[in-house]
Amino acid sequence: MEEIKNKVAESGLVNFDISDLVPKGKRLGIDIKDFLWEGQILREKDFREKIKNLDPELYKDAYVYIYCSEDVIIPLWAYFLITSKITDETKKIVFGNREDLEVLLMHNSIQTYDFSELRDKRVLVKGCSDELIPNNAYVELVEQLKPIVKSLMFGEACSNVPIFKN
Template sequence: MAEEFEIRNKVAESGLINFDIADLLPKGARKGIDLKDFLFMEMILKEKDFREKVEAINTEEYRDSYVYVYNSADAIVPLWAYFLITAKLTNTAKKIVYGNLENLEIILMHDAISNYNFSEMNGKRVLVKGCSDKEIPENAYIELVEKLQPIVKSLMFGEACSNVPILKN
């Protein structure tokens, strides 16, 4: 009689791999540096003043952080200015990129997908989780499909109870 009412997890028995792309998001603080704050009157780069301000950066504030460097001022900034900021933070920050927070997240996810070992999914049915409490750049899903298409048996998007078939090999 007990066997008649046995609860079985058919999803677990199906051999389906549930993959949550949010698990690839690197953990750590995201911090921005606006070059406007290093400019004279937020408009002009004076090399001596700029170098002094860069030298005064407390690198410990950026330890193990992901840093994006941008310029919100309507000023032309020479490329070497980005070099100086990057050189100052390279030994403490985990990653430094040019652009805004969105650019940083795209690059971080690109790196994570590029470096992830997907071999466990070879020849398997894979379901990429559709809902997440973390914001995932759309480009990450594109890159994920590029990585998985040649190796998976089938790829789906969504939840186990309600998914969208993407491809079958």
């Protein structure tokens, strides 16, 4: 009987799962609408009082995005006040929606990751993930890998899409 060989393992192909770069931790949004008078108008005195009563512990070790779900004008100092109230407790705060937060977090992860272990390797970037991976992360990943890897593929070992070969 002939021995069963794992051709993928023997190929020297390195699997890279981009979801490993997703920072772990809870994500929380702060809707400025909740701090407005009748959900429409920012009255400084009322706004400051609501910020004063905001419990920073709710955001401990969280990644926070600040947004406004209503189409109203918010002065920039309002974002300053919220950020200054909770910044000592959070891991990161951004202005924007959840997707904006994920784009920034992945950008930071990709820019700080040490890809040297992939130098001159044949790399397969895993195609499916249970994590929310912004499309921009894949763009940035290729940008980082192209100068150092021997070849890059996307998908699964049994059905990958060749991207480039050096």
